[in-house]
Amino acid sequence: MADNFFADNLDLQFHLDRLDLGEVVDSLEDGYTQAAQYPAAPRNYADAMDNYRRILHLLGEICATRIAPRAGEADEAGAHFQAGTVSYAAPTQEALALLRQADLMGAMLPRQYGGLNLPGTIFQMMVEILSRADAGLMTLFGLQEISSTIAEYGSEEVKAQVLPRFARGEVTAAMVLTEPDAGSDLGAVQARALQDQETGEWRIHGVKRFITNGAADIHLVLARSEPGSDDARGLSLFLVERDESVHVRRIENKLGIHASPTCEIQYDNTPARLIGKQRFGLIRYAMSMMNGARLAVSAQALGIAEAAYREAWRYAQKRAQFGQAICALPAVYRMLLSMRGEIEATRALVYETARQVDLLRACDRRGDRTRTRQLSRRLDLMTPLVKYYATEMGNRTCYQAMQIHGGAGYMREFNVERHARDVRVTSIYEGTSQLQVVAATGGLLGHGIDDLLDEWRSPDDDADLAPLKKGLEQAVQVYRHCVDHLKGSEDVQLVEYYAVDMVEAAVHILNSWLMMRDAPHSPRKREMAHVYVADALPKIQCALAALQAADPAPLRAHKEILSGPF
Numbered sequence: 165m166a167d168n169f170f171a172d173n174l175d176l177q178f179h180l181d182r183l184d185l186g187e188v189v190d191s192l193e194d195g196y197t198q199a200a201q202y203p204a205a206p207r208n209y210a211d212a213m214d215n216y217r218r219i220l221h222l223l224g225e226i227c228a229t230r231i232a233p234r235a236g237e238a239d240e241a242g243a244h245f246q247a248g249t250v251s252y253a254a255p256t257q258e259a260l261a262l263l264r265q266a267d268l269m270g271a272m273l274p275r276q277y278g279g280l281n282l283p284g285t286i287f288q289m290m291v292e293i294l295s296r297a298d299a300g301l302m303t304l305f306g307l308q309e310i311s312s313t314i315a316e317y318g319s320e321e322v323k324a325q326v327l328p329r330f331a332r333g334e335v336t337a338a339m340v341l342t343e344p345d346a347g348s349d350l351g352a353v354q355a356r357a358l359q360d361q362e363t364g365e366w367r368i369h370g371v372k373r374f375i376t377n378g379a380a381d382i383h384l385v386l387a388r389s390e391p392g393s394d395d396a397r398g399l400s401l402f403l404v405e406r407d408e409s410v411h412v413r414r415i416e417n418k419l420g421i422h423a424s425p426t427c428e429i430q431y432d433n434t435p436a437r438l439i440g441k442q443r444f445g446l447i448r449y450a451m452s453m454m455n456g457a458r459l460a461v462s463a464q465a466l467g468i469a470e471a472a473y474r475e476a477w478r479y480a481q482k483r484a485q486f487g488q489a490i491c492a493l494p495a496v497y498r499m500l501l502s503m504r505g506e507i508e509a510t511r512a513l514v515y516e517t518a519r520q521v522d523l524l525r526a527c528d529r530r531g532d533r534t535r536t537r538q539l540s541r542r543l544d545l546m547t548p549l550v551k552y553y554a555t556e557m558g559n560r561t562c563y564q565a566m567q568i569h570g571g572a573g574y575m576r577e578f579n580v581e582r583h584a585r586d587v588r589v590t591s592i593y594e595g596t597s598q599l600q601v602v603a604a605t606g607g608l609l610g611h612g613i614d615d616l617l618d619e620w621r622s623p624d625d626d627a628d629l630a631p632l633k634k635g636l637e638q639a640v641q642v643y644r645h646c647v648d649h650l651k652g653s654e655d656v657q658l659v660e661y662y663a664v665d666m667v668e669a670a671v672h673i674l675n676s677w678l679m680m681r682d683a684p685h686s687p688r689k690r691e692m693a694h695v696y697v698a699d700a701l702p703k704i705q706c707a708l709a710a711l712q713a714a715d716p717a718p719l720r721a722h723k724e725i726l727s728g729p730f
Contacts, residue, residue: 166228167225167228168224168225168229169223169224169225169227169232169293169296169297170220170223170224171221171224171225172224173293174688175507175511176220176293178682178685178686178689179289179511180213180216180217180220180289182685183213183285184519185212185285185522187523188283188285188522188523188525188526189206189212189213189283190209190526191525191529191530192283192526193206193212196208198281202275204275205275216282216283216286219280219282219290220290222266222268223263223266223268223290223293223294224293226262226268227298228297230262231259231297231298231301232297234258234259235423235582237253237254237255238256238259238298238300238422238423239300239423239582239586240422241253241254241255241422242422242423243256243379243424243425245412245414245425248413249412250379250412250427252304252423252425253423256298256300256301256304256423259301260301260333263333264333267280268290269308269330269331269332270308270311270327270330270331270333271286271287271308272284272287272311272312273312273315273327273330273331274315277315277324277327278327278328278331279331283522284456284459284518284522284525285515285521287309288460288463288514288515290305291305291463291464291467292463292467292511292514295465295466295471296468296470297471298423299420299421299464299583299587300421300423300424302464303376303424303464304336304377304423304424306457306460306464307336307337307338307339307376307377307380308330309456309460310337310338310339310382310384310453311331312456313384313439313449313452313453314326314327314384314439315327317440318403318439318440319437322437322439330382334381335380335381336382337377337381337382337383337384338376338377338378338383338427339376339384339454339457340372340378340383340384340386340404341450342373342374342375343355343370343371343372343373344371344373347374348595348596348599350396350399350446351395351396351399352394353386353387353388354388355369355370355371355385355386356368356369356387356388357385357389357436365435366389366402366436366438367433367434367435368385368387368404368431368434368436369431369433370387370430370431371413371430372385372429372431373429374426374428375426375428375429376424376426376593377426378412378426378427378428378429379406379412379415379425379427380406381405381406382406383403383404383405384401384439385401385402385431386399386446387399387400387402387436387445388400389438389443389445399445399446399447400439400440400441400443400445401438401439401444401445401446401449402436402438402445403436403437404435404436404437405435407434407435409433410429410432410434411430411431411432412428412429413427413428413430414428415428416428419588420582420585420586420587420588454594454595455547456521458547458548458550458551458595458600459517459521459550459551461555461590461593461594462510462514462517462551462554462555462590463518463554464590465510465554465555465559465587465590466507466511466554466557468562468586468587468590469503469557469558469561469562469587471583472503472561472562472566472580472583472587473500473503473504473507473561473565475569475578475579476499476564476565476568476569477491477500479568479572479573480496480500483570499567500568501695501699502699503560503561503565504695505679505692505695505696506557506560506561506696506699507557508679508692508696509676509678509679509700510550510553510554512675512678512679512681512682513549513553513554513675513678514554517543517546517547517550520546521543523539524539524543542615544607545604545607545608545612545613546616547603548595548600548603548604549600549667551594551595551600552601553671553675554590555587555590555591555597556591556597558587558590558591559587559588559590562587563584565580565583565584566580566581566584598664601664601667602660604663604667604670605660608663608667609647609650609651609659609666611647613670613673613674614644616674616677617673617674617677620677620678620681628690629680629683629693632680632693632697632698633680635697635701636673636676636677636680636697636701639669639673639701639708643670643704643708646666646669646708647666647711649711650711650714655716657719658716658719661718661719662710662711665707665708665711666711668703668704668707669708669711672700672703673700673704675696675700676700676701676704679693679696679697680693
C-alpha cells in the first residue's frame with residue numbers, strides 16, 4: 165500500500181501544476197485582501213497553489229495510511245439500522261473523525277464560516293483521492309458540498325446558524341430529492357411543504373427513497389410548496405434539521421458502497437426553512453446542486469478506477485503464467501494500457517470541467533453576465549458528458565481489473581471485487597448514463613463542442629503529434645457532417661435512438677484533444693496521447709458509422725420484438 169495517495173499520483177500532480185486558476189483564486193480571495201483578516205489566507209497566487217498542494221498531500225497521507233487499510237472492514241460491516249436509528253461502521257466513524265481533526269471539512273465554504281475557501285477544482289481532487297481510498301466514505305464527505313448550496317442561496321440567518329457546523333465537521337448532509345414514484349422525473353415530486361399563514365413556518369409531509377446518507381443531520385429537501393401544482397414550477401427547496409419527526413423507515417441492502425447508508429425517509433409534519441425563493445426549487449437550486457453532485461460522482465468513479473488499475477497492475481507484475489509475469493502478455497498489457505489511457509483522459513476532462521465551473525462562479529461574482537451565459541451553456545453540455553464518460557469508464561476499468569486478476573479477482577480477499585461493486589452505482593445515481601445522453605443531445609446537435617475543440621487545439625509545429633492530429637481532424641469533419649445529418653431528421657425517435665453514438669463520438673474526440681493538448685508538456689503525457697488516441701480513433705469511427713447509417717429498422721421492429729412472446 166502506498167504512503168500517500170497524492171504524492172504517488174504523478175498524473176494528478178501534473179494537472180495541479182498546470183491548472184490555470186489565477187482568475188478563480190483572485191475572485192475567491194477578493195484580490196488577496198482576505199490575508200489581512202485571516203492568517204491562513206494566501207497572499208498571492210503562488211501562496212494559494214502551495215496551500216492547495218499541502219491540503220492534498222495531507223489528505224493523501226490520511227487516505228493511504230489510515231482510511232484505505234480499513235476500507236474492506238468498513239465495507240464488510242456496513243451501516244447498521246436498528247429501531248429507526250442508523251449508525252456508521254466503526255472504521256467510517258473513525259475516518260470522519262480523522263478528516264474533522266485535520267480540518268478538511270467545509271472545503272469550499274468561505275472563511276467567514278470557518279471554511280477552507282477552496283476552488284471547486286481542488287475539492288474534486290480531494291474527492292478523487294478519498295474515493296480511491298474508500299468509495300463509500302466519499303459519499304459522506306462529498307455531500308458536504310451541499311453546504312455550498314446553502315452558502316449561495318440560504319438566508320443570512322440560516323448561513324450563520326448552519327455553515328460553521330459544516331466547517332467544523334459537526335454535521336453530515338443529504339440531498340433529498342428522489343421519491344418512490346419520482347426518480348428521474350423529479351418534476352413529479354409529491355412530498356408536500358405546507359406553510360402556516362400566521363407564523364410563516366413551513367412543514368414537510370411525505371416519503372423520500374434512495375437517499376444517500378439519509379440519516380444525515382442536515383437535509384436539503386425538494387418538496388411541493390404550491391397547492392394544486394403538478395410540475396417543476398410548483399417545487400421549492402427546504403432545509404431540514406433531523407429531529408423526531410424525520411423517520412428513517414429502512415436502509416437499502418445494496419450491491420456496493422456499504423459504508424454509506426441509503427435510506428427511505430418519512431417526513432411527518434417536519435419543520436423546514438425555505439432556501440432561496442419559492443418555485444425555484446428544481447429549476448434552479450436542485451439542478452445546480454445535482455450538477456455539482458454529477459461532477460463529484462465523476463471524480464468518485466475516477467478515484468475508484470485509479471484504485472482498481474493499481475490493484476490490477478500490481479497483480480499482473482506478480483502473477484506468473486506460462487513461465488512469465490502476465491504483464492508481459494500482449495492480451496494483458498493491452499488491457500492495462502487501455503485502462504491507463506482512459507483514466508488519464510477522464511482526469512483531464514474532469515478537471516477541465518471543474519475549472520470551467522470555477523470560472524463560471526468567478527464571472528457570476530463580478531457580474532460578467534455575457535461570459536456567465538457563455539460558460540453556463542458550455543457547462544450544460546460538459547457536465548453530462550463528463551458524468552457519462554467518467555462513470556462508464558470506471559465500470560470498464562473495474563471490469564478489466566477483475567479480468568486481469570482472473571478467478572482470484574472474484575473473491576472477497578482481493579480489493580478489486582469491492583471496487584467492481586462500488587463503481588457500479590456511479591453510472592446510475594445522480595442521473596443514469598442514459599439521462600446524461602438525453603441532457604447532452606441538444607447541445608451536441610447545436611455544435612456545442614466546436615469552441616472547445618478550437619480552444620484546446622494543439623500546436624501545428626509538433627511533428628511527432630501530426631499524424632494523430634490529422635486523424636482527429638478528419639474525424640471531427642465527419643462528426644460535424646453526421647451531427648448535421650442527424651439534426652436534419654424529422655424523426656425525433658431516430659435522433660434519440662442514435663444520440664448515444666453521437667455522445668460516444670463527441671466525448672472521445674474531446675478527450676483526444678485534451679490528451680493532445682497535454683502531450684507537449686511531458687514525455688510521459690506524449691506517450692499517453694499516442695496510446696489513448698490510437699485506442700479512441702477506431703471507437704470514434706465506429707460511432708460515426710452508426711450515425712452515418714442511422715438505420716430506422718430498429719425503431720420499426722422494437723414493438724414487435726419487445727412485446728413478446730419470447
